[in-house]
Amino acid sequence: MYLISKICSELTSIWRTRHELLTRITPKVRCFKIKEPENMSRYPSFKNSIWRRLSFLVVIFTLVYFPLSAQATEKVGYENWDEVVATAKGGTVNWFMWGGADNINQYVTDYIGKELQKRHDISLNRIGINDTAEAVNIVLGEKQAGIDDNGSVDLIWINGGNFRTMKQGNLLFCGYHGLLPNNQFVNWQDPSIANDFGLSVDECEVPWNRAQFAFAYDSARTQSPPKSIPQLIGWVKENPGAFTYPAATDFNGSVFIRHVFYHAAGGPEALLGDFDQDKFDAVAPKAWAILNEMKPYLWREGTTYPNAIASLAQLFANREVALYFDYDPAIFGINVENGIFPETTRSYGLDDGTIGNTNYVAIPYNSPNKAAAMVAANFILSAAAQYEKAKPDVWGAAPAIDVGRLTKEEKSRFTELPRHPAVIDPAALSQKSLPELHPDWISAIEKGWQENVAK
Amino acid sequence: MLMQTNRHTENSRDGLSGPVWFSLILLVSWLVLPLIPLAIWSVSRSWYFPDIIPSAFSLRAWNYVFSNTSDVLPALGVTTLIALCATLLSVIIGLPAGRALGLYQFRGKALVELLILAPTIVPGIAVALGLHVVFLSLGLAGSYLGVLIVHLIPTLPYMVLVMAGVFANYNPDTEAQARSLGASAIQTFFYVTLPAILPGLLIGSLFTFLVSWSQYILTLLIGGGRVVTLPLLLFNFASAGRNDITGAISMIYILPGVVLLLLGARHLTGRSRAVESLRQI
16 A cells, blocks of 8 residues: 555655756746847847846746745635534545555545545545645646636645655745644644654644654564564675665655665654755765665665565565655555455564654645645544544544544544554554654655665 | 448458468567556565565555545546547548648648647657746636647647558548549548548547546646546556556556557457558559
């Protein structure tokens, strides 16, 4: 189901969407620039040419800056929650989300959709997509076409680079957390919730799930799997061909490489914050050396890497490799239930900790159903919806709300939830949680891997 | 003349030689073999690499496909309807265009041909985003009509080029003969032109239908998620590595293609009268 990998598949898509943003804006600029020398020759006077340049700047400024700043100061427009609920009645929410997992699709359509219909008379329209960037592109295109209040996207399952693209492009509806009653269950003091891949959330999205990287192995075949990056290096050499990781273009491959990077840097602390070329240059060679050292002992002698996490899952299922990993440990249980992984699959975190993230839902600035989308976002934060989602036979995703803030009864429901034997206890895993890096760091690491390890 | 034609086709049918049979079997197995694993996947629960057959079977994928959550059956209807309408529109536009290109010489013909070919040369993703903006400003984005119109962009080249090829070998004098014998324009079309171009028209329609049938990125962008077709659902599961559900949706996905091929196959091999009459001259 690879949900987290997909929802935030920004690692492949961030450049695509950003590149688009750039290419969509630059042609306008370019046509002005091309005209410029012509104008200068026609108006040889120094004064004129300066004025021309100034007016050119002013035009560009108003063209690019004004619409952006106008969006940024947009008001939420609702006095209180009752007003939102009243407006939302009878509305439709088009929720764009990665659609590759039948259990998540069923949870969203059958549970959330039915509850929203029953409680608030809202129809939920789940739209399955392959890559979250597709929804981001739709909103981007609408903005370019000047469709500012009648967009086709009301809610997106999002995080990381896609959130960054949307927030920086002023494509999001923000500042409504105070209205949502269930916002009280969210611990905004936790930096891993208040920041999405190092970028402040700023009331522009609502947390939905938490996920933390973990390894899986078949306990019937592998007795003592490696529990840290140094152990892994030794283990790979002792068991040639039994390990590989997806290429950096894959979300999960990229996060594995970041674990090696953290190890090379002696911990994530030095790498947090904005991208720093000097820090990168100091750490990167060590990380590439470790990965290149492992390379000849990888599956197929490291001549090729799986291109997607689904391929690694297939290799693990076919017993070609002995280890699997995923950003969302719930996948281990789901894959066992789906018959993809053997029943004897077990999972674990690393002794030095593993990287965790939060994923969210966001409302685009041009959604015509903002009130209904807010009601939906509020509902998915409710104890009932988060509990349903945490059931191992439904999804098994870790709650995004702080269970400690619930009533005693609700809290005990969460603590008494059975756990799939293949899935590591999220509480134990989260005791050693590492922060996620800024998207600029991630892009630099992915690019560096392509240049220094892949070739 | 009609009897002669029939005898001719019968003769050629009887005379299938060894190499022809061999290539026919090769072609059929090439088409059918890849579908077998998909069919098995759709009913398997666990199927690991060295095993020839799955170690456990389950109807879970089919249950999901036929559940209301999956949207597969409504999507099947939408996909079929859009593909049929796109084919019909392509015929209406492509037939006269193909006739003009196949029968007449005019200034800028090469340029027109190049422009018609362009959508098949330029990658879809490159134009899709620009098209999205155009369709948004026209108010066509997010509607069935918009998706239908955008499907004409990749489908029309196939129809026009196939029809241009057909008309290049077509003798328009037969139409003049029919008219001189008192047939009306409509009668001429249905009794003379259409029978002559029918095999080509069917091939063009088949191409058009299948190209529309398999559109992903254009449907997604222009449909804005409001128009859900089968490829959209299929790609979700294919990229997620869910071989069982991918297999089940694929089985449904290939149905119309197989049905059309079986229906059309009889007509595709038939010889057209106009071409035959040319040969007799």
